[in-house]
Amino acid sequence: MVHNVVFVLGPPGSGKGTICAKIQEDFNYIHLSAGDLLRAERQREGSEFGALIEGHITNGTIVPVEITCKLLENAMKAAGDVRGFLVDGFPRNQNNLEGWNAEMTGKVDEKFVLYLSCPVDICISRCLNRGQGRTDDNEESLKKRVVTYNSQTFPIIEHFEKSGQVREVKSERPVEEVYADVVKLFS
Numbered sequence: 001m002v003h004n005v006v007f008v009l010g011p012p013g014s015g016k017g018t019i020c021a022k023i024q025e026d027f028n029y030i031h032l033s034a035g036d037l038l039r040a041e042r043q044r045e046g047s048e049f050g051a052l053i054e055g056h057i058t059n060g061t062i063v064p065v066e067i068t069c070k071l072l073e074n075a076m077k078a079a080g081d082v083r084g085f086l087v088d089g090f091p092r093n094q095n096n097l098e099g100w101n102a103e104m105t106g107k108v109d110e111k112f113v114l115y116l117s118c119p120v121d122i123c124i125s126r127c128l129n130r131g132q133g134r135t136d137d138n139e140e141s142l143k144k145r146v147v148t149y150n151s152q153t154f155p156i157i158e159h160f161e162k163s164g165q166v167r168e169v170k171s172e173r174p175v176e177e178v179y180a181d182v183v184k185l186f187s
């Protein structure tokens with residue numbers, strides 16, 4: 001079975017998780033947050049990757065694609081017959097993109113990339129107020145995450161832009177306004 005996939009990218013705090021949860025509610029798309037899958041794997045009893053994942057998350061660096069892609073593919077297989085998947089926060093760099101293409105080509109139909117763009121100062125304050133007790137929502141980690149986003153992840157958005165696959169929605173606005181524009185992409 002070929003899985004429909006929409007990538008959801010944007011800086012930390014741009015609202016990827018929030019918007020994906022709303023899309024999942026209103027459309028038969030399943031939200032797969034790569035970050036959430038990694039945090040779950042980090043906690044999993046007997047995981048051999050726990051410490052490695054924790055190090056990357058605290059440092060705002062990016063976990064090797066072999067780990068993340070496997071978690072994503074397992075989640076897709078477990079979901080059964082749905083309209084598609086919102087792959088939230090992935091691919092985050094060239095390694096992720098190449099690994100995903102090598103493993104998933106022929107298994108997925110990439111519909112488009114939803115890019116939530118938002119000024120970095122707003123993103124940082126949102127993360128600092130997120131209140132989810134994450135080990136990376138602090139000034140030090142956020143500084144590193146923004147450097148990683150600018151140097152490694154934004155070039156991936158530019159890659160998709162070259163083939164006209166990017167749908168940008170400005171997300172510094174209130175959630176309702178952002179979501180009203182996002183809905184048009186799924187209707």
Ligand SMILES: Nc1ncnc2c1ncn2[C@@H]1O[C@H](COP(=O)(O)OP(=O)(O)O)[C@@H](O)[C@H]1O
Nearest residue numbers: 012013014015016017018126130171173174175
């Ligand atoms: N449009 C918005 N306006 C104000 N706050 C928002 C908006 N979208 C998300 N938030 C809040 O900002 C924080 C980060 O949102 P989240 O969805 O976790 O972003 P991301 O997954 O891109 O890091 C959360 O506390 C969320 O409630």
Ligand SMILES: O=c1ccn([C@@H]2O[C@H](COP(=O)(O)OP(=O)(O)O)[C@@H](O)[C@H]2O)c(=O)[nH]1
Nearest residue numbers: 012013034035056057060061062063089090
């Ligand atoms: O495909 C991914 C997704 C996330 N991460 C790591 O998990 C952290 C948090 O990612 P998440 O998407 O949850 O952060 P958000 O953008 O939602 O704040 C990132 O900074 C990375 O360290 C990763 O290595 N690969």
Ligand SMILES: [Mg+2]
Nearest residue numbers: 016017035089
């Ligand atoms: Mg998120």
